[in-house]
Amino acid sequence: MKVVIILPTYNEKGNIDRLISILEKDIFPNIKNHDMNILVVDDNSPDGTGDVVKKLMGKWKNIKLNTGEKQGLGAAYIRGMTFAIDKMGADIMFEMDADFFHDPKKIPEFLEKIEEGYDMVIGSRYTNGGSIPSNWGLHRKIFSIFGNLLVKSILMRFWIHDWTGGFRAMRKEVFLKEKDELKLFKGYTFQVAFLHMAIRDSYKIAEVPFVAQDRTLGRSKIAPLEYIINLLRYVLKARFFELLHSPFLKYAITGFIGYVINAVTLEIFFRNGLHPAIAGAIGAEFSIIWNFAMNNFWSFSKYKITKPLKVLLKFPQFNLVSFGSLVIISAVLAIGTHFFGTSSRQIFLVIAIGLFVIPYSYTMYNIFIWKRWHVSFHSKLQETVG
Ligand SMILES: Nc1nc2c(ncn2[C@@H]2O[C@H](COP(=O)(O)OP(=O)(O)OP(=O)(O)O)[C@@H](O)[C@H]2O)c(=O)[nH]1
Ligand SMILES: [Mg+2]
Numbered sequence: 001m002k003v004v005i006i007l008p009t010y011n012e013k014g015n016i017d018r019l020i021s022i023l024e025k026d027i028f029p030n031i032k033n034h035d036m037n038i039l040v041v042d043d044n045s046p047d048g049t050g051d052v053v054k055k056l057m058g059k060w061k062n063i064k065l066n067t068g069e070k071q072g073l074g075a076a077y078i079r080g081m082t083f084a085i086d087k088m089g090a091d092i093m094f095e096m097d098a099d100f101f102h103d104p105k106k107i108p109e110f111l112e113k114i115e116e117g118y119d120m121v122i123g124s125r126y127t128n129g130g131s132i133p134s135n136w137g138l139h140r141k142i143f144s145i146f147g148n149l150l151v152k153s154i155l156m157r158f159w160i161h162d163w164t165g166g167f168r169a170m171r172k173e174v175f176l177k178e179k180d181e182l183k184l185f186k187g188y189t190f191q192v193a194f195l196h197m198a199i200r201d202s203y204k205i206a207e208v209p210f211v212a213q214d215r216t217l218g219r220s221k222i223a224p225l226e227y228i229i230n231l232l233r234y235v236l237k238a239r240f241f242e243l244l245h246s247p248f249l250k251y252a253i254t255g256f257i258g259y260v261i262n263a264v265t266l267e268i269f270f271r272n273g274l275h276p277a278i279a280g281a282i283g284a285e286f287s288i289i290w291n292f293a294m295n296n297f298w299s300f301s302k303y304k305i306t307k308p309l310k311v312l313l314k315f316p317q318f319n320l321v322s323f324g325s326l327v328i329i330s331a332v333l334a335i336g337t338h339f340f341g342t343s344s345r346q347i348f349l350v351i352a353i354g355l356f357v358i359p360y361s362y363t364m365y366n367i368f369i370w371k372r373w374h375v376s377f378h379s380k381l382q383e384t385v386g
Helices: 012-028 049-059 072-087 105-114 139-154 173-184 187-202 222-246 247-271 276-299 308-340 342-369
Strands: 002-009 037-041 064-067 094-095 120-126 166-172 205-209
Touching: 002 012, 002 072, 012 037, 012 049, 037 049, 037 072, 037 094, 037 173, 049 064, 064 072, 072 094, 072 173, 072 187, 072 276, 094 105, 094 173, 105 120, 105 166, 120 187, 139 222, 166 173, 173 187, 187 205, 187 222, 222 247, 247 342, 276 308, 308 342
Parallel strands: 002 037, 002 094, 037 064, 120 205
Antiparallel strands: 094 166, 120 166
């Protein structure tokens, strides 16, 4: 397959010569089953990086240079990847820094993963065998670790260990699918957005550990404050819309109406002479039927159970899960009112539902009833949590 290593550069005169030599002399000759190429995407670097590349193009024929206006890293990659596909016929593209932050010796491992069938391969500093530069100052280490953890936690995807890195390989199809949307994300946020979209669209993703090296030449282009603000804005917004479109909101509305049904039924039967315990239990069953039907045909409609026999088998299971909620509510009410008196009952009902019943029942529905989440402790990729 035709592989293009894309190297974005801005004032990397001191690095690009050495990196290209290493790629051409030490790395490419050992890769026999692919056609290896280099594309330098330079934004008219004032230090003359482009001229250095032009000289190297005379020596090796598998190098191309693409120049343009400086519009940040994301824009440079979009321009470069478009060029690599349209003008060079790339099947696989690598993202790689030109300052030796990314170890070129790892390239064959990325290609092996692609050969195994993965669509995107992520270089990871945060898995076994990988690390951030040991000579980084404490604040930079904290910034990197914390930033990565923040992205992982907000997006709720912990099985990707390195979200913010820029050492990657991908099939051209992944880029072509995401290209239009990617134009919205310039700068370094581009990397997180790209990976997030690839996961959303169910591309197969693998990680390869690598030890990152601090640059010895040239200057850093990253603006930490601007980066963290843009990144936070992206992940918060993306997660918000994900939750809005996920079954969670529908589940919450269904549950709230279910609660109202329970309360109203309790009232009606109680006023018609039934004991509150019985009236409440009838209300609870009405609410369970409502919850089951609405979650099946609305909240989890993608996974809906339609065969009558299956519905008949699922409904008792659903009742069992609901019985669990009942036990939780009575336990919390018993403990709460024991310590704070019966006047605190409504507060403890809210605590029981908000803190325990919602996480419990939503998880049970996703895992056991509609089987939307696949729980596995060693898998690399799982269904989106949302
Ligand atoms: N074409 C282009 N390349 C860029 C731009 N910004 C950064 N780069 C390149 O992208 C790669 C990563 O940028 P760096 O400045 O090294 O950012 P960093 O790796 O986070 O920071 P340091 O390693 O500490 O310098 C390098 O090869 C840069 O030359 C840009 O606006 N345009
Ligand atoms: Mg760097």
